[in-house]
Amino acid sequence: MIDNEKTLKNKQILKNISSALFAVALVLGAVHVGMAQESEDAEASVSAEVLSVLSIVSTADVDFGNISATTDEAVTIDPNGADHAYLGTEYSVGQFTISGGQDTEVTIWFNSEATLENGEGGEMTFTANMVGDPESENQSTAVAVTTDADQYSLSNTGNFYLWLGGDLGTLDGQASGNYTTDEGIVVNVEYN
Numbered sequence: 001m002i003d004n005e006k007t008l009k010n011k012q013i014l015k016n017i018s019s020a021l022f023a024v025a026l027v028l029g030a031v032h033v034g035m036a037q038e039s040e041d042a043e044a045s046v047s048a049e050v051l052s053v054l055s056i057v058s059t060a061d062v063d064f065g066n067i068s069a070t071t072d073e074a075v076t077i078d079p080n081g082a083d084h085a086y087l088g089t090e091y092s093v094g095q096f097t098i099s100g101g102q103d104t105e106v107t108i109w110f111n112s113e114a115t116l117e118n119g120e121g122g123e124m125t126f127t128a129n130m131v132g133d134p135e136s137e138n139q140s141t142a143v144a145v146t147t148d149a150d151q152y153s154l155s156n157t158g159n160f161y162l163w164l165g166g167d168l169g170t171l172d173g174q175a176s177g178n179y180t181t182d183e184g185i186v187v188n189v190e191y192n
Contacts, residue, residue: 051101052158056189060095062126062164064088069174079131079165080140086171093139094164098189102158105192108132109149114184116168118177128166128185136161151192162187 065088067075076085079093100106116124131142134155142163145152154160164185 051104051191052099054098054100054106054189054191056096056098056187058094058096058187060092061184062094062166063090063092064168065091067168067171069171069176071171074167074169075171076167077165079129079163080142081163082140094185096162096164096187097136098154098160098162100154100158100189100191102154102156104154104158105151106154106160106189107149107151107192108145108160108162108187108189110145110147110185110187112147114181116179116181118175118179120175120177122175122177122179124168124171124174124179126166126168126181126185128164130162130164130185130187132160132162134160139163 062077064075064077067086067088071086073085075087076083077087077091077093078084081093084091098106098108110128110130112128114126114128116126128147130145131139132145132152133139133142134153136159139161142161145162152160164187166185
């Protein structure tokens with residue numbers, strides 16, 4: 001009988017343990033369900049604006065024409081097309097056209113000097129002076145463009161126009177010859 005009582009007691013203990021484990025499992029399940037009901041989420045949208053290809057094209061070179069070897073003042077081409085000094089009869093202002101996205105901001109910068117050589121040891125320094133405007137017909141009122149990487153707005157058609165002038169300084173017995181640059185004024189442009 002002692003064995004039967006022990007067996008009954010063991011069965012009762014197992015039944016109590018099983019009931020307790022079942023109760024714990026129910027509580028844990030309820031907590032887990034309660035946690036799942038407490039979660040929230042958020043979403044971030046992703047977007048991008050792809051701009052038109054940005055390009056710059058040189059449409060005319062700076063040409064001082066035939067100039068004297070000696071001048072009283074600096075030989076100058078005015079990029080606005082008004083105040084030239086000591087130029088030949090046929091000269092040209094340099095021109096560039098920037099094309100890109102409509103009404104977008106760009107940064108423009110360029111080197112301020114270039115060396116001209118005649119191939120026989122003669123040299124002159126060209127100091128650049130540039131102006132720009134979003135409209136091609138506004139050369140005479142275009143604003144100064146500096147070498148400091150300033151920002152400018154392209155037009156509603158996506159263009160910006162640059163005019164390049166500058167000076168060669170005052171000439172005093174400059175050696176004769178056809179002077180050209182190995183590397184002229186390089187204009188850089190990038191979107192902001």
